[in-house]
Amino acid sequence: MTYMVDFVQRMEGAGEGGESATAFRQIEFRGDTKQYFGIWIVNLILTLVTLGVWSAWAKVRKTRYLYGNTRLDGHSFDYLAKGWTLLKGRLIVVALIGLYALAGLLSPYAQIAMALLFLPLYPWIINRSLSFSGRMTVYRNIRFHWSGTYWGTFKVTILWPLAAASTLWGLLPMATRASQLYFIRNYSYGTARFSAEAALGAYYRAFLMALMLGFGLSMAIMFVAVAGMGVVAAVFPLSGGGGQVAAEGGFSPTMTGGILAGVAGVYLVSILAFLFVSSFYHALTRNETIAGAALEGGFRFKSTLSGFRLAWISLSNLVAILFTLGMATPWATIRLWRYLCDNFWVAMGPDSASFVDKQVAAGSAFGEEFADIEGFEFGL
Amino acid sequence: MSASGVYYGASVSKAQPARLDVVGGCPRLKIDDGTERNVVIASVSERIAGVPRRITLDDGGAFLAENAAEADALLLELGHVQGERIHRFESVGRRWAVVAVILIVAAAVSLRWVVPALAEAAIVLVPYPAEQRIGYRAYASATSLIFEESKISEERFRQVMNLADELLLVGEPEHRIQVVIHDSPKLGANALAFPGGPIVLTDALIELAPDDDALRGVIAHEIAHVERRHSMKRLLRMTGWAVIAGAVFGDASSLIEEVIAVPSILVDFAYSRAFEAEADARAVELMRLAGADPEAFARFLHLLTEKCGEYCDKTNWLSTHPGTADRVQALKLM
Numbered sequence: 020m021t022y023m024v025d026f027v028q029r030m031e032g033a034g035e036g037g038e039s040a041t042a043f044r045q046i047e048f049r050g051d052t053k054q055y056f057g058i059w060i061v062n063l064i065l066t067l068v069t070l071g072v073w074s075a076w077a078k079v080r081k082t083r084y085l086y087g088n089t090r091l092d093g094h095s096f097d098y099l100a101k102g103w104t105l106l107k108g109r110l111i112v113v114a115l116i117g118l119y120a121l122a123g124l125l126s127p128y129a130q131i132a133m134a135l136l137f138l139p140l141y142p143w144i145i146n147r148s149l150s151f152s153g154r155m156t157v158y159r160n161i162r163f164h165w166s167g168t169y170w171g172t173f174k175v176t177i178l179w180p181l182a183a184a185s186t187l188w189g190l191l192p193m194a195t196r197a198s199q200l201y202f203i204r205n206y207s208y209g210t211a212r213f214s215a216e217a218a219l220g221a222y223y224r225a226f227l228m229a230l231m232l233g234f235g236l237s238m239a240i241m242f243v244a245v246a247g248m249g250v251v252a253a254v255f256p257l258s259g260g261g262g263q264v265a266a267e268g269g270f271s272p273t274m275t276g277g278i279l280a281g282v283a284g285v286y287l288v289s290i291l292a293f294l295f296v297s298s299f300y301h302a303l304t305r306n307e308t309i310a311g312a313a314l315e316g317g318f319r320f321k322s323t324l325s326g327f328r329l330a331w332i333s334l335s336n337l338v339a340i341l342f343t344l345g346m347a348t349p350w351a352t353i354r355l356w357r358y359l360c361d362n363f364w365v366a367m368g369p370d371s372a373s374f375v376d377k378q379v380a381a382g383s384a385f386g387e388e389f390a391d392i393e394g395f396e397f398g399l
Numbered sequence: 400m401s402a403s404g405v406y407y408g409a410s411v412s413k414a415q416p417a418r419l420d421v422v423g424g425c426p427r428l429k430i431d432d433g434t435e436r437n438v439v440i441a442s443v444s445e446r447i448a449g450v451p452r453r454i455t456l457d458d459g460g461a462f463l464a465e466n467a468a469e470a471d472a473l474l475l476e477l478g479h480v481q482g483e484r485i486h487r488f489e490s491v492g493r494r495w496a497v498v499a500v501i502l503i504v505a506a507a508v509s510l511r512w513v514v515p516a517l518a519e520a521a522i523v524l525v526p527y528p529a530e531q532r533i534g535y536r537a538y539a540s541a542t543s544l545i546f547e548e549s550k551i552s553e554e555r556f557r558q559v560m561n562l563a564d565e566l567l568l569v570g571e572p573e574h575r576i577q578v579v580i581h582d583s584p585k586l587g588a589n590a591l592a593f594p595g596g597p598i599v600l601t602d603a604l605i606e607l608a609p610d611d612d613a614l615r616g617v618i619a620h621e622i623a624h625v626e627r628r629h630s631m632k633r634l635l636r637m638t639g640w641a642v643i644a645g646a647v648f649g650d651a652s653s654l655i656e657e658v659i660a661v662p663s664i665l666v667d668f669a670y671s672r673a674f675e676a677e678a679d680a681r682a683v684e685l686m687r688l689a690g691a692d693p694e695a696f697a698r699f700l701h702l703l704t705e706k707c708g709e710y711c712d713k714t715n716w717l718s719t720h721p722g723t724a725d726r727v728q729a730l731k732l733m
Contacts (some may be wrong), residue, residue: 050449055448056496057489057490057496058447058448060500063646064503067506084449087451088450095450097533099453159412160409160414160460209410287658289663290654291658291660294654321455340655345503372411372414373411375411376412384703
């Protein structure tokens, strides 16, 4: 308590702090796995018992735990969403998916038509989702506000990915940069706007490093796979002997099983490798974007993620969760969150006590509240 | 009772150390700079470990209590008792966590029986025409990939179709089931049943069959699959597992859904063995009704699996059909 009072007083006495006021402060996470395990288990049991309905409240509790135990400069964050709001949004999404599936039952053409109909909705849904999660996030009684436009979001969520894909990912670094900058520039903390600048070169560097990592991994995997298959073939020779009347290439049940195992194995390993490489790329690009971000009032940011460490955490988390049938999930969540917090730094501006929040008009003309949809996001 | 914490005026970030007291049954805010006033509480956040309790006032300001116990006592005095129950469950000690883990594992194991049971129950909700459409669509896409036009003689073609029609009549199925013959180098000597039909026989199978009764056995087996709606049930089961896996693993990690798909499919293979046994039993029934010899079927199975050597005789977790020795044994008992 006194610790907090000290900080508050120092903030009030702006300008006298000098050095200490502009040094980068680390974000502090005070939660631990043991506490979160209790929350996670209760969430899980209630979600299963209510056939998924409770998942909305579960998400709120989880997010509040993570945000509430995350502190910057002695003050914690919070998440103010209510379960009912999340549930309403989710039901809307379920209804849309249901319509899409029903269309599929009629004919593949109906389904395509439905997909085209829904496509224009997508950027709108994302905007609503980002706006909602921003408004529900609060730090020192000030909320975050999303100001992205329909076309801005359309470009970033549909056009840029298309462009990247159609150039064999050659444009991916540009797309990543565009998307991350758009994300930061359209958030504001109360009435104070965030800004971001970043040079394209760093993103291409990150991309090339990720490609090299991916290439190296593929070589290693292929080597292991070929060696492995050789071992398997030596130990389990398939008798292809004579006396077969059936056409060649006929599948026996066990051979099918063996081949299926092989395919499953390759699929699994590819996913893991992809996860590793994309986490690596994500860490590097995130560092770059955050370094160029700023908040009106003299606030600057820094991210010190290590590509390899983040990739390793993502990978080992996934493997641990699988091998423990999900029991390791709380540990994995805390581990990742803590790593992200430990590597996020904020240089405080001279006066963090003078922020003012936007007044959200009650009963806005477009009925904002009814369509609060969460879960559709992109960003850092 | 009094709680210490920080007060924020509406829409400002200035944090003022303050205390919240109960004076005459009403909450009273005492800011450290000396000002104090009665306030009205608009809402209270639920208690979650480590998160400062947020008391929102009706003027838009907020009081964040630093000490959870103090906040609880204060709220209790004011009559606010909600928001506590769930936290109490969440914060039980280590012993409870162990019990919880055991319960979860038991639940996971029970899924082995619960999900198939749910699929059996849910099948009633799937109208047969919908199933037929699914099956036909799957057949249509398979045709372009692995089926080619049949190359057996017209006479033999008609013979086999007559065999099939005979079995279909004898079984008195509720719906019409289509039987088709294709050449399939990729599948070899095989027979497939799509949900709601059609049943596909490959040229190689027809050539390999030593006698008509053997062929009747295979066709009867596939008819049983369609009658009993096995493929559709498998689809429902896999969906069930996917949904539950989604709930459990949820947003635990990136790409977890894709990874979960693999073991979900593998787990399903175990259940297929039960379906195969069921289909065998029904096949024998149909054969007897049609006046055919079930032994011929058992002999044919044995012949079919000679290609894969000793491995087919052992049931392994990757095979969708129980080992031939098991099936032949089971057939002998019928």
